[in-house]
Amino acid sequence: MSFLQPALLPEHQRLRQQLRQQLKSARRSLTPTQQRIAARGLQHQLQRLIKRSNIKIAAYDANGGEISAHLFLKPKQQVYYPVLQPLHAQGVIFRQPAGNSRWRRNRWGISEPSKGRQQPAWTFDVLLMPLVGFTLSGHRLGMGGGYYDRLLASFRHRPRKPLLIGLAHDCQQLTELPLAAWDQPIEFIATGTRLINANAT
Secondary structure, three states, X not given: OEEEEOOOOHHHHHHHHHHHHHHXXXXXXXXXXXXXXXXXXXXXXXXXXXXXXXXXXXXXXXXXXXXXOOOOOOOOOEEEEEEEOOOOOOXXXXXXXXXXXXXXXXXXXXEEEOOOEEOOHHHXXXXXXXXXXXXXXXXXXOOOOOHHXXXXXXHHHOOOOOEEEEEOOHHHEOOOEEEEOOOOOOXXXXXXXXXXXXXXX
16 A cells, blocks of 8 residues: 655654665575575566566675576676766766776665666666665555656656666565655565566556
């Protein structure tokens, strides 16, 4: 269950922040073995949905207990990684790191390529997004910076958009989430055990 409003009330802002803290703690508490099992399961779920190998895909480098898609990513795929840009209109740009390119930690401690070929996000075939929380209706709880919200909103002005897939552990599912008008739902959510079609719920 989710309820939409033009702007979040202070109590709903506090609730979302509490949920972020709880869910981030839950995913960080998963053992290395549980993370490996989840990654293998996620690989299977993504293979059910994405049949082609020669695709252009935006992924991410798992951080802070996030579920990892590294087993799904193959050499034939053109893989790009997010670089958070606070002053950029879309909030996020994507780079394909060269073989010897350096990675760096941004101000949030997230690893990102320092150099590499950039590609407009709307031209990707698939966009894999890390989630902090999710509902079965496709609503997502992010880190709170609004970067992916701005990116998803920008697709409304483009001739096409990628297949949007949010990735999370099962323990990150929410039964309800207060929403603001700028929140953008996604089509699919994949975990280590399930592939959820939000349009079918």
